[in-house]
Structure formats: C-alpha cells, structure tokens
Amino acid sequence: MFDDLPPDLGRLLTLRVWHAMWLQRIDTKIAALQEREAEQEQGRQNRPTEPDWVVELGIGNGRPPIEVHVGGCYAAGKRRRPVPRDEARRLLTSGVRACGHCQPDTALEILDLSAGSALSTAMR
Structure with missing residues (x-):
C-alpha cells in the first residue's frame, strides 16, 4: 500500500509508538487551549458592565x-x-x-x- 514505510515489524512498531506519543502531546495541547479559551469566554461573559x-x-x-x-x-x-x-x-x-x-x-x-x-x- 505505502511503499515509503519500513518493511520490518520492529521499525513499524517503533514508528507507531512515536506517532502515538506525538498524538498524545497534540491532544494534551488541544485540551489546554480549549480550556483556556473557555475560561476567557467565561471571563468575557462575567465582566461587569462598563459605567456610563x-x-x-x-x-x-x-x-x-x-x-x-x-x-x-x-x-x-x-x-x-x-x-x-x-x-x-x-x-x-x-x-x-x-x-x-x-x-x-x-x-x-x-x-x-x-x-x-x-x-x-x-x-x-
């Protein structure tokens, strides 16, 4: 199917672990950014009104x-x-x-x- 992947099982498993590690890092970063955006939106909604x-x-x-x-x-x-x-x-x-x-x-x-x-x- 993909000719650019290594032919042996050991290297394929290593690539899978490496990619899983990177996916975990990316998912952690996405979750942190989503939490920060939710906190900022909550802050905008709870901001006191500006006086006239x-x-x-x-x-x-x-x-x-x-x-x-x-x-x-x-x-x-x-x-x-x-x-x-x-x-x-x-x-x-x-x-x-x-x-x-x-x-x-x-x-x-x-x-x-x-x-x-x-x-x-x-x-x-």
Missing part, C-alpha cells in the same frame, strides 16, 4: 475629583470611580474639568462650561 460616566480622582486628602470622562475612555487614570449621569453633570457645571478626548460635556449636552455657568440645556 466616571470621575478621575486626584491624590491627597479626600481625593478630590479632577476630571470627568465617558465610561470606557482610554485617557481616564487608574484612580477613578463610576458616577451617575446627574452627578457627572453636576461635577462639570461646578468646575471639574471635562476630558478633552471623550468630551463628556458634549455627550451630556452641556453647551457652555465657561465661568461656572449653569446648565445650558434641560436635564434629561
């Missing part, structure tokens, strides 16, 4: 808010906490800086933040 708004906190006594971000903004620092929409609007109108990357003031429909002005649009 976050406030970046400063360093020091009381950790004052320093910047408001849209949830998921890549520029938000590590010291942050989620805030509801109303608090994000309140912080922005009270003088806390709006992120220049995600522009939460635009997303919250606050038209003018200059000189501590009040909300320029009606709250939703």
Whole structure:
C-alpha cells in the first residue's frame, strides 16, 4: 500500500509508538487551549458592565475629583470611580474639568462650561 514505510515489524512498531506519543502531546495541547479559551469566554461573559460616566480622582486628602470622562475612555487614570449621569453633570457645571478626548460635556449636552455657568440645556 505505502511503499515509503519500513518493511520490518520492529521499525513499524517503533514508528507507531512515536506517532502515538506525538498524538498524545497534540491532544494534551488541544485540551489546554480549549480550556483556556473557555475560561476567557467565561471571563468575557462575567465582566461587569462598563459605567456610563466616571470621575478621575486626584491624590491627597479626600481625593478630590479632577476630571470627568465617558465610561470606557482610554485617557481616564487608574484612580477613578463610576458616577451617575446627574452627578457627572453636576461635577462639570461646578468646575471639574471635562476630558478633552471623550468630551463628556458634549455627550451630556452641556453647551457652555465657561465661568461656572449653569446648565445650558434641560436635564434629561
């Protein structure tokens, strides 16, 4: 049938053992990768939902808010906490800086933040 195989039983048995060993190694690697993918999928499914708004906190006594971000903004620092929409609007109108990357003031429909002005649009 296959002319490239050795003609004697000893070498054929050796090849069979060698291939069985490699199949076992391959099967072990496949099982490990499948387990890792299942764990990653479970992690994706169990990930907490991203907040709509976050406030970046400063360093020091009381950790004052320093910047408001849209949830998921890549520029938000590590010291942050989620805030509801109303608090994000309140912080922005009270003088806390709006992120220049995600522009939460635009997303919250606050038209003018200059000189501590009040909300320029009606709250939703």
